[in-house]
Amino acid sequence: MVLLRLGLAFDEERGLQGSDRRTCRGPCFSITRAFEVDQQVPLASASTACVCLCITVAGKSNTILMNQKLWSRASWLLCTLVVATPDSALAELPVSEAPASSSALFIAPDSLPASSQTPLPETWSLHSQVTNVTQWHRRFKAWYSGTNSLQPDGRTEETTDVTLYVGLRVWKGAELWLNPEYDQGRGLDDTVGLAGFPSGEAYKIGSNTPYLRLPRAFLRQTIELGGDTNPVPAMGNQLAGNRTADTLTITIGKFGVTDIFDTNSYAHDPRADLLNWSIIDVGTFDYAADAWGFTYGAAAEWSQGSRTLRGGVFQLSKVPNGKITAIDFSQFMLVAELEQRYELAGTAGKVKLLGFLNRGRMAKYQDAIDRGLAQGTVPDVAPVRRYASRPGLSINVEHAFTADIGAFARAGFNDGSKEAYEFTEINKSMSAGVSLKGKPWNRPDDTLAFAGVVNVLSRAARSYFAAGGVGILIGDGRLNYGSERIVEANYSVRINPHLTVAVDFQHVVNPAYNRDRGPVSIYGFRAHADF
Numbered sequence: 001m002v003l004l005r006l007g008l009a010f011d012e013e014r015g016l017q018g019s020d021r022r023t024c025r026g027p028c029f030s031i032t033r034a035f036e037v038d039q040q041v042p043l044a045s046a047s048t049a050c051v052c053l054c055i056t057v058a059g060k061s062n063t064i065l066m067n068q069k070l071w072s073r074a075s076w077l078l079c080t081l082v083v084a085t086p087d088s089a090l091a092e093l094p095v096s097e098a099p100a101s102s103s104a105l106f107i108a109p110d111s112l113p114a115s116s117q118t119p120l121p122e123t124w125s126l127h128s129q130v131t132n133v134t135q136w137h138r139r140f141k142a143w144y145s146g147t148n149s150l151q152p153d154g155r156t157e158e159t160t161d162v163t164l165y166v167g168l169r170v171w172k173g174a175e176l177w178l179n180p181e182y183d184q185g186r187g188l189d190d191t192v193g194l195a196g197f198p199s200g201e202a203y204k205i206g207s208n209t210p211y212l213r214l215p216r217a218f219l220r221q222t223i224e225l226g227g228d229t230n231p232v233p234a235m236g237n238q239l240a241g242n243r244t245a246d247t248l249t250i251t252i253g254k255f256g257v258t259d260i261f262d263t264n265s266y267a268h269d270p271r272a273d274l275l276n277w278s279i280i281d282v283g284t285f286d287y288a289a290d291a292w293g294f295t296y297g298a299a300a301e302w303s304q305g306s307r308t309l310r311g312g313v314f315q316l317s318k319v320p321n322g323k324i325t326a327i328d329f330s331q332f333m334l335v336a337e338l339e340q341r342y343e344l345a346g347t348a349g350k351v352k353l354l355g356f357l358n359r360g361r362m363a364k365y366q367d368a369i370d371r372g373l374a375q376g377t378v379p380d381v382a383p384v385r386r387y388a389s390r391p392g393l394s395i396n397v398e399h400a401f402t403a404d405i406g407a408f409a410r411a412g413f414n415d416g417s418k419e420a421y422e423f424t425e426i427n428k429s430m431s432a433g434v435s436l437k438g439k440p441w442n443r444p445d446d447t448l449a450f451a452g453v454v455n456v457l458s459r460a461a462r463s464y465f466a467a468g469g470v471g472i473l474i475g476d477g478r479l480n481y482g483s484e485r486i487v488e489a490n491y492s493v494r495i496n497p498h499l500t501v502a503v504d505f506q507h508v509v510n511p512a513y514n515r516d517r518g519p520v521s522i523y524g525f526r527a528h529a530d531f
Helices: 074-084 365-375 459-466
Strands: 002-008 011-014 021-025 027-030 035-037 041-044 051-057 060-066 124-137 155-171 174-185 207-232 241-255 295-304 307-315 332-344 347-362 386-400 405-414 428-438 443-456 484-496 499-509 520-530
Touching (some): 365 459
Antiparallel strands (some): 002 027, 027 035, 124 155, 332 347, 347 386, 405 428, 443 484
């Protein structure tokens, strides 16, 4: 049997004085979920971190160390090895009922599968995932470009991330989770140029050199309140076991706001379904987050019968779209969501109403414009920021017509008089899509998805960007306004229980709301493995 182990090297030692040879010792995980420590092996690299891919065949191990130049090929190598693994070997591996890469922190009680089999409660768990997304676009028409423009000459960029999901049951109903992650790569044009950015796997801070971070470290307490007892499948950030349908769940620590709020079965996880920012989340949800999409906070979820009520408080960054380096709730977001589950003519669906309020130092667009006119300069939001509030509302609907056909829709708006704080410059948004399983063409584990979104700027924001202002993701120097319209098609192929690949196409009309630029077509390929 072939075993794959991906090692994350956390420490290194310098060799003989004056030599550039280094050695690397890193704890590796295998798909049998056993921790091992490899022998020290030389790494001819001056990098400060390394990654190793270990292959065990018939009890003999070979270790491949990858420096930053090889990192972008790591996921392809891993996926190739998984494909090449005999089915008899894969059959011996543990397979979760849900992907380890799910962006949600856990499966909601109403989503638990009906099963007569009761899984054994886990006291600890280790899952992992590797995802690579490569996107490119050809040349497109552009009469001019600015600081935050999508460049009109053809570009290709890729992102790769490797994540561990390490969980421990610390007491009854309580789970502690850590998600160390290696990231590498950049979004197109350093993740600027479109309000609805085309890759949910691209962060606002990119690097061609792989780097280690801890996006999630949280404690979740689940209190059972009664109702039917349902099995809970093992997955990333969720221990297998059982729980009642009615629960009170409290999550505290560092995690993503959208791990809990604005989730959707058909459009939410860029590692598994669609990719565009304003399709996988409602574009007007200016949720608290650092430049990677995570923050400190606490959330409570009360599930009773066909309803779930969620609420939370989360830390905003010190300045819009900034880093979060310490806990400081002097600027914060309040968010609440009401979910109603329903059945209609033998089919099931959900409706979610969400509201949020950001409290922090933010600018009014008109104040920036007035200051620019008075000084004869381009408007700038930074000097006119004052402590203020910015609210928003949205609706999120999903409906399963059959086990193989589902649809979704989202719509939202926010206070367009003020600058976007964390997410992107979208003041009104409407999206909809459909997801089809491949059963009709004898590929039941494949998924074909189509979606479209229309994003709109407020009048105050249009004036600001027309005068040359720059935002989080957009800023062409000038603006001939038109709503940003995006369509996306995605086909995902399941190669085996642990590997999926997908092709993605997006067509954008009026990128960054500018009629003088585009349209542009964006092509993508995604490889994702989870264990």
